[in-house]
Amino acid sequence: MLRHVIAPSRRFTKASHDVVRHPRLSSDAKILLLYVQGLPEGSPCKPLSELARKLGIKGRAYQKAKEQLVAHGYVHEWKSQGGRGRWVTEQLVANTPLTSEQAGHLREAVPPTTPPPSAQFPTVGEPTGRTVGGYQPVEDHSDKTTPHPPSEAEPTTDPDPEPKAGPADSLQLERAERVLLSLRHTRRELHLGMREARALAVEAVKWLERGLSESDLRQALLAERPEGGVRSAVGFLRYRLIQKLPVEPASPPLAELPSAAALVVCSSPGEEHVFRPVGDETECAPCRQATAYATFHGVPAPEPDHIPWRDRFAKINGMAAALQGEG
Secondary structure: OOOOOOOOOOOOOOOOHHHHOOOOOOHHHHHHHHHHHOOOOOOOOOOHHHHHHHOOOOHHHHHHHHHHHHHOOOEEEEEEEOOOOOEEEEEEEOOOOOOHHHHHHHHHHOOOOOOOHHHOOOOOOOOOOOOOOOOOOOOOHHHOOOOOOOOOOOOOOOOOOOOOOOHHHHHHHHHHHHHHHHHHHOOHHHOOOHHHHHHHHHHHHHHHHOOOOHHHHHHHHHOOOOOOOOOOHHHHHHHHHHHOOOOOOOOOOOOOOOOOOOOEEOOOOOOOOEEOOOOOOOOOHHHHHHHHHHHHHOOOOOOOOOOOHHHHHHHHHHHHHHHHHHO
16 A cells, blocks of 8 residues: 655644544544534534534434444533523533543533523513524434433524314324324434424324325325435425325215106096106006005095195094093
């Protein structure tokens, strides 16, 4: 192997051989550690995950590199609740391995970058400058490893309020939320927190209301993986839920009921009366029965009773009243 090496006179970073030749650190872990080590003094305090994204180290590759740096003492983290009850993560990156006790002493020696909860300014009043220079933290979803993980930096604004559902929609919302939380078992980059899943469930319910099953909804959200990967699980799923929403099926037309036939005059002899034919008959049912009776028995049938319906009901009611009186 031939070598041609010229030592740079400027814009270089001194790298320890212990880091460059470390047998248990991957190339991503070494590059990330050297990149952080070479940042100029006074650089904005950014999460390690955001710095890794600038180097093209994302997703599972970043998780693996970070785990190696933590395991060998180059990266240390402390998670605690801030003044408003929100979780915040502090990170320490060192170019030499440190024990937890040594890292803790360094953390105590550095003055806090944010005021304590009791000293914070009220929401209403004069505007104040940012406590962290020029950087507004962004939620990093690739670092989530627990159902309720804290973000690497405390957000500056309150998240969107949770949607409120009525009792009639609670079952559908639970089904949609269950589908959204199950996506992380198939694709780790689609890991959602409880609040995020509840917010997206409002859009996912529309799919269930249009006749799709939970399995169909899950398959639609997992299909067609983006070439560049998913940078934000919430943004990716919200876009897919809204843009890929199936067309609402049209309701089938109501069957037309057959129109009732007009009343016609019965053609049989006797008192004139009308009836509503079913087909093309010209005599009412009682008269047809009388004709059949006379044909079969050879004698005229008793004249059909054509009492109006009001009189028939009055007669029936009178007979019922008489039976009750006898009882």
